[in-house]
Amino acid sequence: xxxxxIQEQTCMKFELSDLKTPDALNEYCRRVLGPPQQRGxxxxxxCPFGTHTRPKLQVxxxxxxxxxxxxxxxxxxxxxDLHAGMNSQDTQRDxxxxxxxxxxxxxxxxPDDDGTPLPARRRPVRPRPAPSLAAAPPVAPSCFxxxxxxxxxxxxxxxxxxxxxxxxxxxxxxxxxPLMMLIHTDTTQGRxxxxxxxxxxxxxLYQAEDEDGNTRYTGAKLRRRDHHANPCxxxxxxxxxxxxxxxPTEGNPxxxxxxxxxxxxxxxxxxxxxxxxxFVIVTEGESDCLAIGQALEGFREAYQQDTDPDTRRPxxxxxxxxxxxxxxxxxxxxxSGMKTGWDALLAGKNVILALDADRAxxxxxxxxxxxxxxAGCVLRDWTPxxxxxxxxxxxxxERALYESLFEAMNAPALMA
Numbered sequence: 001x002x003x004x005x006i007q008e009q010t011c012m013k014f015e016l017s018d019l020k021t022p023d024a025l026n027e028y029c030r031r032v033l034g035p036p037q038q039r040g041x042x043x044x045x046x047c048p049f050g051t052h053t054r055p056k057l058q059v060x061x062x063x064x065x066x067x068x069x070x071x072x073x074x075x076x077x078x079x080x081d082l083h084a085g086m087n088s089q090d091t092q093r094d095x096x097x098x099x100x101x102x103x104x105x106x107x108x109x110x111p112d113d114d115g116t117p118l119p120a121r122r123r124p125v126r127p128r129p130a131p132s133l134a135a136a137p138p139v140a141p142s143c144f145x146x147x148x149x150x151x152x153x154x155x156x157x158x159x160x161x162x163x164x165x166x167x168x169x170x171x172x173x174x175x176x177x178p179l180m181m182l183i184h185t186d187t188t189q190g191r192x193x194x195x196x197x198x199x200x201x202x203x204x205l206y207q208a209e210d211e212d213g214n215t216r217y218t219g220a221k222l223r224r225r226d227h228h229a230n231p232c233x234x235x236x237x238x239x240x241x242x243x244x245x246x247x248p249t250e251g252n253p254x255x256x257x258x259x260x261x262x263x264x265x266x267x268x269x270x271x272x273x274x275x276x277x278x279f280v281i282v283t284e285g286e287s288d289c290l291a292i293g294q295a296l297e298g299f300r301e302a303y304q305q306d307t308d309p310d311t312r313r314p315x316x317x318x319x320x321x322x323x324x325x326x327x328x329x330x331x332x333x334x335x336s337g338m339k340t341g342w343d344a345l346l347a348g349k350n351v352i353l354a355l356d357a358d359r360a361x362x363x364x365x366x367x368x369x370x371x372x373x374x375a376g377c378v379l380r381d382w383t384p385x386x387x388x389x390x391x392x393x394x395x396x397x398e399r400a401l402y403e404s405l406f407e408a409m410n411a412p413a414l415m416a
Contacts, residue, residue: 017065019102025066025079026059031105032086033057048086049075061276067188077188143208143266144216148238153217153262156195156203161185163196170202173226174287175394180294190272191293192286192331197233198240201225204286208266215272219263221286221333222246224256235262265337268330271345279327279409280346281382283389284355284364289331291390292354292405296326298398327352327409335364343375351377352408356388369414382408 018024029036029045036043037055047057047070057070069076075085083105084091084098091098103110145153160167160181167181184194193205204221224230224246231242240261248255270289274280283289327350332338335355351372355361362383369379382405386392392401 016099019099019106020065020078020080022059022061022066024106025068025082028079028082028102028105029057029059029068047075076186143218143264144210145218145235145263146237149235149262150217152235152238152240153195153203153205153220156197156220157185157187157193157205158195159198160194160196160202166196166200169200170196170225174290175390176287176290177294177297179297180290183293183297184290190270190275191329192270192273192289195220197222199228199231201228201230203261204269206263206265206267206269207272217263218266219260221265222259222261224258230255232256232259233261265333265339267345268332268338268342270328270330273328274330274346274349277328277349279350279352281327281329281352281354281405282346282368283329283331284335284337284361285333285388286331288354288356288389289329291393292329292401295393295398295401295405296329299402300326327405335360338364338368338371343371343377346372346377347375349377350380350409350413352380352382352405354382354384354389354405357384358387361388379414380408380411381414 026036026043029043033045033048036045036059043059044055045057045059045068046055049070050056057068057075059066059068061067065078067076067078068082077085077091079102080091080095080098083089083102084094087098087101089098100110144150160170164178168178171178171181181194183189184191187193193207195203195205197203202223202225204223205217206219206221207215208218210216220235222233228247230246232244232246234241234243246256246259268282269286281292283292332342353365353368355365355368365381365383369381372379384392385404386395389401392404
């Protein structure tokens with residue numbers, strides 16, 4: 001375990017990354033929260049933040065780092081976030097004290113014992129994989145929005161994250177749980193991000209990696225709301241400009257369902273969630289991605305119960321861990337939205353195509369099968385028994401949706 005390596009160099013400098021490993025987080029949880037329950041390869045501890053009595057806080061690995069998540073009270077993060085939350089500290093302002101506290105629990109010396117100042121916390125950068133023949137080229141710098149516009153898009157994300165009433169309104173229009181609005185404002189999970197404009201409309205925030213491995217905004221997609229003036233918006237130098245309307249007019253009886261106030265998609269929505277995952281579901285549109293994500297959250301919650309709520313029998317995970325059972329979910333912006341070069345981002349993955357059941361979706365799925373087979377993907381096709389994944393969630397419920405998807409995951413792979 002890497003934690004042993006930390007303890008062996010107790011009075012020497014060490015990298016903060018050593019404290020962010022899954023081993024270090026598990027050791028911290030054992031010492032502070034008590035012995036865990038083990039479900040396959042996942043450790044589940046009592047949660048210090050809620051009133052629920054059964055262990056619900058799980059520790060998993062994400063991009064090489066240890067992450068905790070309580071799926072009841074929706075707390076999550078790394079070892080520093082856990083320590084800060086338990087001690088009412090701010091991870092930015094109080095980070096030197098948080099670092100000392102984590103070191104005290106783990107029994108190692110903080111790096112200022114030799115007079116070296118404790119470091120301030122920086123936004124983590126995901127390690128870039130070694131280059132390969134299938135690796136996608138880095139996104140061109142021109143694809144990224146300016147710093148002013150990025151700050152405004154992040155303010156939109158924060159607005160949705162902190163306004164529960166707005167999250168509930170937007171979720172209700174999509175037929176989704178408000179929890180999904182909040183999960184998709186969390187920057188630590190790698191999922192596609194959501195935000196809200198000042199006039200309370202939903203934004204799908206698109207990101208990609210730059211050549212240094214930093215995740216940055218490339219654009220935002222605005223969704224039309226029901227019973228709203230819906231002016232067309234454009235983001236320029238951090239300021240919103242309004243013109244026209246997205247609502248139906250005499251000249252455009254169908255109106256505009258979506259528009260891009262700034263930028264464009266330079267990678268599938270939620271592509272960072274695929275790192276470390278064997279299975280990836282590709283959907284046609286962000287709302288289907290959210291619907292499948294909600295169904296999989298329902299599976300997570302059912303799995304963590306002591307027994308299956310329907311059969312009253314214990315759950316068993318034949319693959320060895322909860323997260324191994326759960327695929328990543330990404331969205332392409334429309335049936336023909338898979339851009340040139342995106343195939344390489346999914347190279348070697350087990351891909352389940354979950355495009356719409358209409359003609360456009362089926363034709364797009366056939367073309368994607370050819371492209372992704374060339375990229376070395378193992379392919380399966382899930383044709384929703386309803387119009388699309390969100391419609392199935394609304395009509396049949398979470399359990400029917402995730403069971404249908406798992407059936408597709410376990411089906412024989414398609415021949416190239």
